[in-house]
Amino acid sequence: xxxxxxxxxxxxxxxxxxxxxxxxxxxxxxxxxxxxxxxxxxxxxxxxxxxxxxxxxxxxxxxxxxxxxxxxxxxxxxxxxxxxxxxxxxxxxxxxxxxxxxxxxxxxxxxxxxxxxxxxxxxxxxxxxxxxxxxxxxxxxxxxxxxxxxxxxxxxxxxxxxxxxxxxxxxxxxxxxxxxxxxxxxxxxxxxxxxxxxxxxxxxxxxxxxxxxxxxxxxxxxxxxxxxxxxxxxxxxxxxxxxxxxxxxxxxxxxxxxxxxxxxxxxx
Numbered sequence: 672x673x674x675x676x677x678x679x680x681x682x683x684x685x686x687x688x689x690x691x692x693x694x695x696x697x698x699x700x701x702x703x704x705x706x707x708x709x710x711x712x713x714x715x716x717x718x719x720x721x722x723x724x725x726x727x728x729x730x731x732x733x734x735x736x737x738x739x740x741x742x743x744x745x746x747x748x749x750x751x752x753x754x755x756x757x758x759x760x761x762x763x764x765x766x767x768x769x770x771x772x773x774x775x776x777x778x779x780x781x782x783x784x785x786x787x788x789x790x791x792x793x794x795x796x797x798x799x800x801x802x803x804x805x806x807x808x809x810x811x812x813x814x815x816x817x818x819x820x821x822x823x824x825x826x827x828x829x830x831x832x833x834x835x836x837x838x839x840x841x842x843x844x845x846x847x848x849x850x851x852x853x854x855x856x857x858x859x860x861x862x863x864x865x866x867x868x869x870x871x872x873x874x875x876x877x878x879x880x881x882x883x884x885x886x887x888x889x890x891x892x893x894x895x896x897x898x899x900x901x902x903x904x905x906x907x908x909x910x911x912x913x914x915x916x917x918x919x920x921x922x923x924x925x926x927x928x929x930x931x932x933x934x935x936x937x938x939x
Contacts, residue, residue, distance in 0.1 A: 679817035680740040681708045684729050685805065686717040687745070693803070697743070697810045700796065704814030713742075716857075720748040722773050723835060724929050727853040727862065729766070730776035731909055738763030743805075743813040746773050751801035756808050757829065760784035760822050767813045769804070772835035776853075779838065790826030840865050846939065852882075852931045853911070859920020861927045865912040865935055873904060873912065877938035880904055880914065884926035887914055894918070 681701055687693040694715050701708060713732045717725045725746035733742055747754075747769040755770040762781040768774050770788075789812050799807035812825055840850035840863075848870075854862045861882075872878075873890055880887040889903040897903050897917040902924055907913035912935070914921045921927065 679705065679708050680711060680736060681705070681813055681817050682711045682713050682732070682736065682740060682742045683715070683745075684713040684717065684725060684732070684742065685715045685745045686719050686721065686725065687715050687805070689715055693805065696803075696806050697745075700806055700810040701743075701814045701817075704811050705818040708814065708817050711736075717746055718929060720746070721929055722746050722748070722771055723838075723851075724854040725773045726776045726835060726838070727909075729773070730780060733764060733766075733777060734780075736764065740764045741813050741817045742766045742768075743809055744768040744773055745805040745809055747771065747804060750804050754833075755829070756789040756804060756812075757786055757832065758789060758812065758816065758822050758825050759786045759832070765816050765822060767809050767816065769809075770829075770833050772833045774832070775835040775838050778832065778834070785822060786829050786832050787822055788826045788829050791824060794825065838864060840935070843934075846937050848935045850933045850935060852927055852929055852933060855922045855927065855929055858915070859922040859924075860907070860913050860915040861922050861925075862907060862909050862911050862913050863933050863935075865933070867906040867910050867912055870912055870935065870937075871906075872937065873935075874906070878904070879934075879936045879938075880912075881934040881936070882914070882925050882927055883931050884924070887925075 729744050757770045759766045794812050796807040840848045843849045850864045852861050853864050887902050887904050891897045891903045894917045899917050902921045
């Protein structure tokens, strides 16, 4: 099949859950405006209002989609305020989201083509709600982009995109680094922003990971290598250092929350 004839892809990442109508309503707008689009759900279970977890989730998933995919990301606690609605073109893909930092990890990882504010009200649904821009602003814009509209047509280019602070680990002293918990998956594994390749030595050298509820000093390659009561570090599929347990929740045991500070110390 020729690339030009492929059906466009629109992904959805939200904190809406599936209990209410919100996701279904957005999909209705998408298929009404771009009937040929393929809709792919990345997640609708981002913890409510967690911009950081949303940033982690879309960054992890987007890299496995082809060029020209349109990613609709709605974790938007500031809906209806002065926060901007934006479109970012990044490495051949397009991201439609609130300008609140939810694209921070994507924008740091990939080459950014351009970012534009969504000011073209011809794209919006009539009588746009102040509390549901996912339906009235973001979804129709994503549909138009998937159906071939240029990014430049959504509105003016902007260069001062909001970026979350401390999304990269930083060295605080010799042998110590400060990081954050980016997300917690449904199994209770805590994903940190310590890069697995950068800190590969923890696999065979002494270390301490200091978290809110205790320290982790053991490394395992995978869950089945650990006893049921051990909290351990491992290199996750995310490419990050993660903290987990064998068939139990490390987040619950160590009282870890998304955004928590984590200190990694490497012993000499």
